[in-house]
Amino acid sequence: MVDIAPHTNTLGSVPPASTSIEAEVDGHLDEAAQGITPSVDVASLRWQLLGTWADVRLKAREFTKRPDLHRIEGQTLAEQRERVRAQMQILASEGEVNRPFPRAVGGLEDNGGNITAFEELVAADPSLQIKAGVQWGLFGSAVLQLGTSYHHTTFLPDILSFTVPGAFAMTETGHGSDVASMATTATYDERTQEFVLNTPFRGAWKDYLGNAGQHGTAAAVFAQLITRGVNHGVHCFYVPIRDENLNFLAGIGGEDDGYKGGLNGIDNGRLHFTDVRVPRMNLLNKYGDVAEDGTYTSSIDSPGRRFFTMLGTLVQGRVSLDGAATVASAMGLAIAVTYGNQRRQFAAGSDTDEEMLMDYQRHQRRLIPRLATTYAQTFAHDDFLVKFDSVFSGKTDTDEDRQDLETLAAALKPMSTWHALDTLQEAREACGGAGFLAENRLVGLRADLDVYVTFEGDNNVLLQLVAKRLLTDYGLKFEGADAGVLARYAVGQAADKAYHGTGRRSLAQTGRDFGSTARSVHELRSPAVQRELLTDRVETMIADIAGKLRPASKMSKKAAAALFNSQQNELIAAARAHAELLQWESFTRAVDAVADPGTKQVLAWLHGVFGLGLVEKHLAWYLINGRLSPQRAQAVTAYIDRLIARLRPHAQDLVDAFGFAPEHLRAAIASGAEAERQDEARAYYSTLRASGTAPLDEKTLKRGAQKR
Amino acid sequence: MVDIAPHTNTLGSVPPASTSIEAEVDGHLDEAAQGITPSVDVASLRWQLLGTWADVRLKAREFTKRPDLHRIEGQTLAEQRERVRAQMQILASEGEVNRPFPRAVGGLEDNGGNITAFEELVAADPSLQIKAGVQWGLFGSAVLQLGTSYHHTTFLPDILSFTVPGAFAMTETGHGSDVASMATTATYDERTQEFVLNTPFRGAWKDYLGNAGQHGTAAAVFAQLITRGVNHGVHCFYVPIRDENLNFLAGIGGEDDGYKGGLNGIDNGRLHFTDVRVPRMNLLNKYGDVAEDGTYTSSIDSPGRRFFTMLGTLVQGRVSLDGAATVASAMGLAIAVTYGNQRRQFAAGSDTDEEMLMDYQRHQRRLIPRLATTYAQTFAHDDFLVKFDSVFSGKTDTDEDRQDLETLAAALKPMSTWHALDTLQEAREACGGAGFLAENRLVGLRADLDVYVTFEGDNNVLLQLVAKRLLTDYGLKFEGADAGVLARYAVGQAADKAYHGTGRRSLAQTGRDFGSTARSVHELRSPAVQRELLTDRVETMIADIAGKLRPASKMSKKAAAALFNSQQNELIAAARAHAELLQWESFTRAVDAVADPGTKQVLAWLHGVFGLGLVEKHLAWYLINGRLSPQRAQAVTAYIDRLIARLRPHAQDLVDAFGFAPEHLRAAIASGAEAERQDEARAYYSTLRASGTAPLDEKTLKRGAQKR
Helix, strand or coil: CCCCCCCCECCECCCCCCCCHHHHHHHHCCCCCCCCCCCCCHHHHHHHHHCCCHHHHHHHHHHCCCHHHCCCCCCCHHHHHHHHHHHHHHHHHHCCCCCCCCHHHCCCCCHHHHHHHHHHHHHCCHHHHHHHHHHHHHHHHHHHHHCCHHHHHHHHHHHHCCCCCEEEECCECCECCCHHHCCCEEEEECCCCEEEEECCCHHHCEEEECCCCCCCCEEEEEEEEEECCEEEEEEEEEEECECCCCCECCCEEEEECCCECCCCCCCCEEEEECCEEEEHHHECCCCCEECCCCCEECCCCCHHHHHHHHHHCCCHHHHHHHHHHHHHHHHHHHHHHHHHCCCECCCCCCCCCCCEHHHCHHHHHHHHHHHHHHHHHHHHHHHHHHHHHHHHCCCCCCHHHHHHHHHHHHHHHHHHHHHHHHHHHHHHHHCHHHHHEHHHCHHHHHHHHHHHHCCCCCHHHHHHHHHHHHHHHHHHHCCCCCHHHHHHHHHHCCCCCCCCCCCCCCCCCCCCCCCCCCCCHHHHHCHHHHHHHHHHHHHHHHHHHHHHHHHHHHCCHHHHHHHHHCCHHHHHHHHHHHHHHHHHHHHHHHHHCCCCHHHHHHHHHHHHHHHHHHHHHCHHHHHHCCCCCHHHHHHHHHHHHHHHHHHHHHHHHHHHCCCCCHHHHCCHHHCCHHHHHHHHHHHHHHHHHHHCCCCEEHHHHHHHHHHC | CCCCCCCCECCECCCCCCCCHHHHHHHHCCCCCCCCCCCCCHHHHHHHHHCCCHHHHHHHHHHCCCHHHCCCCCCCHHHHHHHHHHHHHHHHHHCCCCCCCCHHHCCCCCHHHHHHHHHHHHHCCHHHHHHHHHHHHHHHHHHHHHCCHHHHHHHHHHHHCCCCCEEEECCECCECCCHHHCCCEEEEECCCCEEEEECCCHHHCEEEECCCCCCCCEEEEEEEEEECCEEEEEEEEEEECECCCCCECCCEEEEECCCECCCCCCCCEEEEECCEEEEHHHECCCCCEECCCCCEECCCCCHHHHHHHHHHCCCHHHHHHHHHHHHHHHHHHHHHHHHHCCCECCCCCCCCCCCEHHHCHHHHHHHHHHHHHHHHHHHHHHHHHHHHHHHHCCCCCCHHHHHHHHHHHHHHHHHHHHHHHHHHHHHHHHCHHHHHEHHHCHHHHHHHHHHHHCCCCCHHHHHHHHHHHHHHHHHHHCCCCCHHHHHHHHHHCCCCCCCCCCCCCCCCCCCCCCCCCCCCHHHHHCHHHHHHHHHHHHHHHHHHHHHHHHHHHHCCHHHHHHHHHHCHHHHHHHHHHHHHHHHHHHHHHHHHCCCCHHHHHHHHHHHHHHHHHHHHHCHHHHHHCCCCCHHHHHHHHHHHHHHHHHHHHHHHHHHHCCCCCHHHHCCHHHCCHHHHHHHHHHHHHHHHHHHCCCCEEHHHHHHHHHHC
16 A cells, blocks of 8 residues: 555644654553553544544534434334435435535535545444445446436436435346346347347346335446447446336336345345336446447447446445444444443452453453454545545546555455454443343444445455455566576565555565564564564465466466465455555554654554554464564563553543544443443442441351351 | 263164274375265264254254244334244143153153253244243243242243243343342341342343343342341342233333344343332242241352352253254354355356355355364264253262353353354355345344353353363362472473363373474374364463462452453463363264264364364464474364365255254245256356357457457
């Protein structure tokens, strides 16, 4: 991610950093041990976490406080759908959904701000967020990005106003992530100058489409474009599907997807087409067009590149899910840490007071590393958003930029969406039975976020795209290198192996001895050493896989596929390692940007938990590959434990800095009710003891009798 | 688990094993490489998996096929509760819920069979299972286990017939797992010979109680028994709470817990008591009684031991959750593997056929190790059930047996309930968007099973009980040993460190060189070596922790608590290692018991995936502690990959052997519908190609043009 430049806040530039994170970690780490406890400047940290579009995010947070936008737990399917539909009207009229659209149709042409505001909807109701994403981020965006001015002026106003709720009809029952293989056809009929849409078999039904189950009156339908006997691949068509009474139009049929694991405010459904005719003009023709006589033309000659260009315009879905998942993780931690700082259980070291949950080592280990990851993701997401905005605003919109953005999206979205499920679940368990009640939000958020890991690109499929890109870059770098050089490279850990380009972090330090297992624990604290360890792992894994895949070029297609398949696990592991490195880099830059010394120190500790946590997670790799000695490896865990203990007093500040109001969290257990209950209980016992009427304890009596 | 003897099936004894697992793994591992593919005898394997009470389990499976017992997805809260209430009536009249109860009240006194049948209810609806568990397993069981003949004859008949739905009122809002600290009081009033129940503050409200929200008319209420000014600790009282119109009786109040993350067929709720009077006889007085004049007597002198004895009678909840969670994991895998064997996606190695999901390496890695763990848990659960039955039937019911059973429960229930959530989630993701639809069961099962990890004892709390038991045993063994000996022990890895007693596996092989890193890969395949590695890890961890905790005895209570807290993570890790070892031992014995050679070989591979999977999971530990060399460590993963590839052709057989019928799985994607869709699609394309009317592909045309 080297070419994502440090950026400035839209409300003003970030103050220069007083000290580097390295100095912070190395120099001040032992202050706590000396009795000096740094303090977090929560207000400034909150501002930093709000990110580049802080003003838009704050405005969106005010907006999502509205009770009429909030999810009501336990509603029926019909009630949920109707509530979210009504909320969509509110969004359409008051929610600035026009942000990313062209000024010509009343838009603001603000892509980064649009995604920022969208992400915050998750606090109101993830169903609302995703239904809005379907309407404006997918359906509307397809018309905007794949269509031309005719489509913009004809269709966008009604889409923006939600007068025409629409489905994004890409996925088929038989083909999810493999979009290119979809089976729906749109065949051009020269005589009538229409496209004729057909669904050839059950597996080609469009499926899981938001708005298709009930409310949608139109759809952006992806289909194989066939004209003059040639299939030009997947294109998108604007297709009306229901009349004003919400009955299907002729030739169109479908099914409701019914009840789901979450997001039940959205009417997902299936669609199929039988000789459905739409005018030639309904082809969204930015990247491929058909003339009246059926001649196909495209500005992009290669069908493969054309396909990926069209799909690439839809990357914003992944951008926004990365952000929304990170917001949801932050909410989960805000609830669990707040409760953990009020709830007491078991009297371990005292006769009268029970221990606070957050004081238990295990509780800290469950929540604080996840807090560190959530911080890393918050900062990485902001860098990602800046890159996205830069491409979509046209500021830096080359083919290379688009590819880099795709790779970033494919790397970060899986990490943050899986992290959200993991964090919300751990938060729910950390709150015990109370965490299982809908009134405390955690189970609902988790259920709704579940599908984020497989929609807009299945996480495992996306990570393979990342790995392929890493392999391609690796191959480009060594094009022409003979097998001997490559083999040496794969095992030799040569120092000079800089990658370039976004999405791939380069190792700046050359000539260091990676093989040394004699690093001191002190060295492990250094961000430079952490970077080296993390970067080395990505590069070594990729070089190793590349070496193993080398024979594929001389193999049959089938044998090559089998060889590639034998490396699938490793490829995904390498892609994850790469994504973790990207997050680590963003976190590192963010700590460097902090001015307040106390905040900087606490964040440096949190950064250490994240960075060394990654090393700990992959400790076996570092040991097997001789990057860490057993002694140093053992020190990693011990050191993380020390950092966690130091962070414990700051846990509340760190979740408060996310800046959620009670209207966002809406969790009974994070409302202060538990603290009140604890106070009431302690006051009761204290009064009882003072009154002299408290019953004696049989245990105490027995102990007394034994002594006598 | 050494003293859980191999047991016989209630329908007949297990045939003697033809060869040991060791011979199987070592001798036959390369058969597949030689082109010989063993086959699984699904019928006999199914029989083995049904366990000791196979006949009861089969009968229960027939029973749960009834549509009127099945969960209907998407019902409202009220509909779900009413449906489950009606199902409870069916269970009461036809479900043999009398199994564990005394013959005097019409029972069968069959504890093992009772839990077996109960576990299978999870396939009908987890809400029904848990509501049944509340009524007969907790409420009824409290009356049975804590009460005496008066209570049995007076209360059990109406409990069995569900005429009196009851709550098990133990947990309070302020105290979950810390039962001893509950605040509800039951004070004896000599004048009226009644107990007076009171809830002193909000935190003392009983909470999360099934049947308390709506249907319960009585409750088994746990409260601090106070008589003659002395608190004798927690006892249980039979307390009517609602009249026939379901209105609260005088002095009783409560709240509905409302919508939850799952199990919404159960009416969980809160209760509180204000001067509620019950007759003296309503004290369930098996372990502690109050005479008319208020004199307290108990057969157990120590209040601590009395408390744990009373609680110990309720261990069957944990036994049954271990089994139910394992059944749910098996269901999830049956659905996902079946779908993975029908679904195709992406054409990697062929121009016409797409790849089957189960043929992807990543897909195999996601599902097959979880299948191995589910097998291990199935066998471990059966051993556990045999132990439970032996104790509860009175066959081997000593204090030591009860403690062993508690330790087993505390070790196994956390592993299997967490595994169920992990497996159901992975299964859902492996089925993509289809996995998120309620019609495919996975999301509903996961949502319902979620609370299994924190109820009936929070998993993290239970694992600490296990660790404390391991430490106690360790301490007993070395009682009187001086600090020097102990310290040497903690670091020295002496060979002779046999533990004895249930729940703690002993290392049989003495004098082996644990420190040797020169083991061959071949050696790692051997169950004896795996046992050594797994046992060594538990023992070393415990010895290490014991060494660190040694100074605690000379510390203040507060300092000792802090020292103990600093080892909490490690304690839990050691307890998990112990639980994994128990599961591994059961799996090992089960493979040894297989007669059919093909089945035995496939199970030996699956066992290898489980055993070496545990080593892989903790690889850093083995490397840091010098138990494996980096070369051997690397070989572990490579070898697991080979085993998984060999198991792939048997994956369907291995899930079919769980023996679920379509009426149990009820998942559209596991019904064969996907295979039909795939066949239809392929037939369509095949016909199209044959017809000569298929459109040409632009890509193919372009490639042709380039060649010319």
